[in-house]
Amino acid sequence: MDQASHINELEMELLLDDFLEIYGYDFRGYSKASFRRRLQRLFIMDKMVSFPEFRFRLQRDTDYFNRAVAEISVNVTEMFRDPFFFKTLREQVIPVLATYPLIRIWHAGCSSGEEVYSMAIVLKEAGLLQKSLLYGTDINPNVLEKAARGIFPMTAMQQYSRNYLLSGGREDFSSYYTANYNHAKFDESLAQRMVFSTHNLVSDFSFNSFQLISCRNVLIYFDKDLQSKVLSVFDKSLERFGFLALGAKESLRFSGIETMYEALDGKEKVWRKFK
Numbered sequence: 001m002d003q004a005s006h007i008n009e010l011e012m013e014l015l016l017d018d019f020l021e022i023y024g025y026d027f028r029g030y031s032k033a034s035f036r037r038r039l040q041r042l043f044i045m046d047k048m049v050s051f052p053e054f055r056f057r058l059q060r061d062t063d064y065f066n067r068a069v070a071e072i073s074v075n076v077t078e079m080f081r082d083p084f085f086f087k088t089l090r091e092q093v094i095p096v097l098a099t100y101p102l103i104r105i106w107h108a109g110c111s112s113g114e115e116v117y118s119m120a121i122v123l124k125e126a127g128l129l130q131k132s133l134l135y136g137t138d139i140n141p142n143v144l145e146k147a148a149r150g151i152f153p154m155t156a157m158q159q160y161s162r163n164y165l166l167s168g169g170r171e172d173f174s175s176y177y178t179a180n181y182n183h184a185k186f187d188e189s190l191a192q193r194m195v196f197s198t199h200n201l202v203s204d205f206s207f208n209s210f211q212l213i214s215c216r217n218v219l220i221y222f223d224k225d226l227q228s229k230v231l232s233v234f235d236k237s238l239e240r241f242g243f244l245a246l247g248a249k250e251s252l253r254f255s256g257i258e259t260m261y262e263a264l265d266g267k268e269k270v271w272r273k274f275k
Contacts (some may be wrong), residue, residue, distance in 0.1 A: 029226025079114045080163030088268040103132040109218035110136035113147025120190040137199035150186040206237040217247035
């Protein structure tokens with residue numbers, strides 16, 4: 001990589017300041033290495049000649065700034081990703097949620113919504129979807145639009161079907177969507193129980209009370225201070241005896257809320273709040 005395409009530490013700090021001052025997006029608690037790597041990728045992809053040109057465009061072109069946010073916040077996701085996580089939900093969490101008159105679930109950092117649709121299918125098979133509300137939030141409004149449409153590539157359906165079966169699904173996975181050329185449109189009965197909205201985990205606060213919060217593979221991009229802040233938001237948003245689910249490389253260890261939670265049996269990162 002030549003020097004012209006390299007964003008140095010000082011330049012990265014300038015961009016962090018611009019993002020906050022101009023647009024109100026605070027990425028200062030994000031992993032510095034991840035933030036710089038992803039912006040550098042955008043810099044190279046768009047064949048920027050110099051850092052001043054790149055910075056000027058980010059400052060003046062809102063659409064381009066949104067593209068940068070999408071690049072920074074991109075998450076790898078798929079339906080029933082980590083199938084045994086969903087199997088744990090089916091076996092240990094769903095039976096508890098079934099005792100509530102109204103089930104509220106928050107998928108924080110939901111990206112394009114594949115996990116939200118997976119959860120809706122699990123709830124439908126348990127006969128609980130009609131008394132459930134699933135909130136999907138993300139910092140990126142563009143991926144939320146995709147999530148609300150419930151349209152995903154047909155090329156992914158074979159993998160999603162395998163994941164579904166490994167998660168304990170017993171139906172024909174294709175019964176949940178309609179194939180239309182190269183895309184699969186998921187059933188409207190699933191989307192009717194979903195609410196998608198922008199939410200910035202860095203700066204926004206709790207907005208409801210939930211029995212289950214799932215935020216998987218998002219905290220790994222935050223530094224320790226921001227992780228603690230976000231976990232505190234989740235704790236304030238979670239009812240007593242509710243469940244908190246994180247990604248495989250994420251933990252409550254050394255957080256301010258660790259002593260109020262008990263891990264479920266098994267390898268999956270799911271805790272129950274007991275205080």
